[in-house]
Each structure stands twice: as C-alpha cells, then as structure tokens.
Amino acid sequence: MHIDLLPTAESIVPAELTGCTAVVFDVLRATSTIVTAIAHGCRGVVTVVDTAEAQEVAARLAGENTPVLLAGERGGEKIPGFPHGNSPLEYPPEVVGGKVLVLTTSNGTRALNATIEGTHTVLVGSLLNARAVAQKACRLGRDVTLVCAGTQGKFSLEDTLAAGMVVLEMVEMMDPGWLCSNHQPPSLDLADLAVAALHLALAYRENPRRAFNRSHHGRKLFSMGLAADLDWCASLNTFEVVPVLKAAKKENGYPIIEKC
C-alpha cells in the first residue's frame, strides 16, 4: 500500500488520485469543524467554494424543509451576513444535531472539492479523528493520498502534523517494527513527505497544541483571540467518527459529507 502526501490543495493532480482513498486535512479549522459537527449529530455537511453559492444552496435546502445552518469564513473571519462561522465550538449537539451544515471556507473547501474526481473514497481528517481515519484507510486496503489544504498555497505545519498522525497510526497497525528498522516497511510504501509527516507526529504526539504555537496560521488564530479553538482542534483521537464525502446525488447536485 502506497501512502502519498500532498502539501497543498494546489498540488492536487486529479489523475494521480484515481482509485485511491484520499483524506483531506484543513485542521485550522475547516476539517476539525466538520468532524466535530458530524460527531455531534449533524446530518451532513455541504462544502461550497463560493459564498453566493453557499447562500443559494442553504436557501434551496431550507425551501425543501431541510433544517440548515449557513456557515463560513474568509481569512479566519466570519462572512458578513452568514449566521455561523468556522469555529468547531459553534457546533455543540444542541445546535447542529439533525441539521445540514452548508460551509464555505478559504482552503479546506477547495481541497475537499478538488479530490472527489476519480478517487475511490474521500475521508475528512483532523487530529480529532486521526486514529479512526487510519483504521478506515487500512480496512479499505487501497493506496492512500493524504491531502493537506495548506496555507495560502504553502506547506502548513498543522495539516501535515495531522496527516502524519494518520501515517503513524497506519505504520503502528501494519508495520509496528518499521520505526526501529533501517528500511521501508514491507507492507507500506511511504512517500518522502509521508516520512517527514510521521516524524512530526512522533515529535508532537504528546503535545499537538505546541505545534500550533509554531505554525503560521496557528499563531494568526491565536492573535485573533481564538485560543479556545486551537485547544479544541489539538485534541488527539477524541472522536471515532470518519466523515466521508459522497458524490452528488442527481436530484440535488452537491457532494455531501456524511458519517461513514
């Protein structure tokens, strides 16, 4: 099983995703918010790139009597006119339970929507559900591509750390001797960036929150007063839920993320 890791949404080459399991990470905060919402009973999350499109989808769902929450951010800030933002703390069970979340975010949405073509399965990853994602990817048995959203087209520490936690869990499940051996694990073939991510995971496993202090976007959110969000998103393996992006059903046309 080959494990590849893409550092940014921009580095996705759709043809290279054919038939694989893709896992998308935008840890601060889109995918942590999606994982939290689904774990808290959200019926499904529709991710939309454009804000006008998000409003349109939410209005149509509401018109069909689907209980809906419209949410989004740009540059870490709420979008004017949007009742909800991109903080996982906005979505406790009593708010999100039984509802559909329509979400537009800067990078995460783009990364999610760019992976759906050709892949076998698209999972939503974060620190919150890294182990559950690794278990699911092992069970699927296909090559895995870990897709980090990245920050402004560049490598992001937090996304690569979460991807590395999935690599680490998979190595420990499938090739526990690898970490002390000199060679590639016999049953896993790790891309160079997957090896680097695994070492990030080993370095921050006991304190993922510390990585956010050293990450560009983590420090930006901290300076915006969002320390509580950082604490939430840094919590490792809190949830067993593995959200899956399902291709659009013909009648409504939008891909939706649901509980696996």
Place this chain on the structure above:
Amino acid sequence: MHIDLLPTAESIVPAELTGCTAVVFDVLRATSTIVTAIAHGCRGVVTVVDTAEAQEVAARLAGENTPVLLAGERGGEKIPGFPHGNSPLEYPPEVVGGKVLVLTTSNGTRALNATIEGTHTVLVGSLLNARAVAQKACRLGRDVTLVCAGTQGKFSLEDTLAAGMVVLEMVEMMDPGWLCSNHQPPSLDLADLAVAALHLALAYRENPRRAFNRSHHGRKLFSMGLAADLDWCASLNTFEVVPVLKAAKKENGYPIIEKC
C-alpha cells in the same frame, strides 16, 4: 531573521528571494559533489542546465588553457560522452585539485541557477557542510531561504533533512532555548516547513544515512549499486567549506561556484 524553506526548484518565486541569503540543497548528489570538489581544492564549479552547453563551456575553458573536468548525470546515470559523473567519490584532491568542474545534473543545477537573480548570496549546502553553512548564514544576518532541489518536482527527504540540519544549527546558535519552549524563538522566525525540517534533523541527527534508506531517490541510488555514494553524502559536518555561487563575470558569462 526569517527562515523560509522551499521544497522544490519548481517552487522558487524569484521576487521572494530578493536580498536574502539562499542556500541550495541537492544532497543526492549534486551539491554533495560540489562541496566535496571545492573542499578537495577544485578552483570552481560551473553549473549548466543543458548538456550541449556544458560541452561548449568546457571546450571554451580548455581553449583558454584552464584545466577543466566535464561532468554530468541524467537520472542518476553518467551522460554518454562525458568523462565524469555526479559521484562525489570521483573527485579526490589528486583529480579535482586546481581544476574547474563543469557540471550538469537533473535537478540541482536548475535549483542553483534559478536562485541567483535578486538574492544577496547563494550558498551551496549539504549534510557534509551543514554547520559551516549555518555559521555563514548567521554571520550574513539576512533572511534565509533554504532551497531544496526536490525529486521530480516533489518534496525530497534528503534535501529537506540537510536544510533542517542548517535550521537546527542556526536555532542552537541563536536561540538555544527554543527547542524546549512553547513559542517561536524571539530572534528567528521559522516558516512552517522549516519547523518540519528541524524535526527531521532531530530525528536523523545521529544517523542521517538511515534517512536515505527511507527516501525515494536514496533507494533508487542504492538499487543502482551506489551505496558508497550514499555513505559519503550522509557524513554530517565533515567539511568547513561553504561554496558560494558568484554571478557571471562579464567576459565569460557563466556563474561560478567558488570557495567562500
């Protein structure tokens, strides 16, 4: 002082290099070969992208009575008609001393030649001279961009590891408390990928050779029978030499790498 790290030659944006110290890494094997040759008394290295151009430059230098060695590789193999390849073991002092090396390689040459515009200084880095490069970069006092050549347009473990050794040495020189602190070092501002590289350096500091076993290109060279090259390139801080890429002098037109 900001420390940035570019994962591949393709990710160079010349405008972002303005005024900085750039360090170029193509550890397997171009920059390890350049560092070895210069440490062994080579007068200078001219790096050329194109093979025909390399032959032309070598012929012209020979015509000017400059003792010259023509060397190059494509895909790890010697180039037909080229007397020398890209192995550092081909350049002991008795072969390379007092001569100019004209070198063309797959990725390293491209990365070197792409950095020269606008930068203040371009240094040549490798595991062999990581500490010396870090000392030089600290003394220059400018922002630093570590430029990894990468493998086929992708992140390479060996180049990022060597860049990480430079980051680690700089952190230890300028902010020794950082590694145990929770925040960014006060005098160094590390890009996210520089933090990840630093953790690779911490993981492989005692055994850099092991990283080559886990790297795509390292395993390719091993399978080609080049284990001795890998051993040589994995030797940490063997040389004090810091090769510098000097812009072309008007009369000959090619940038040349010389001892600092």
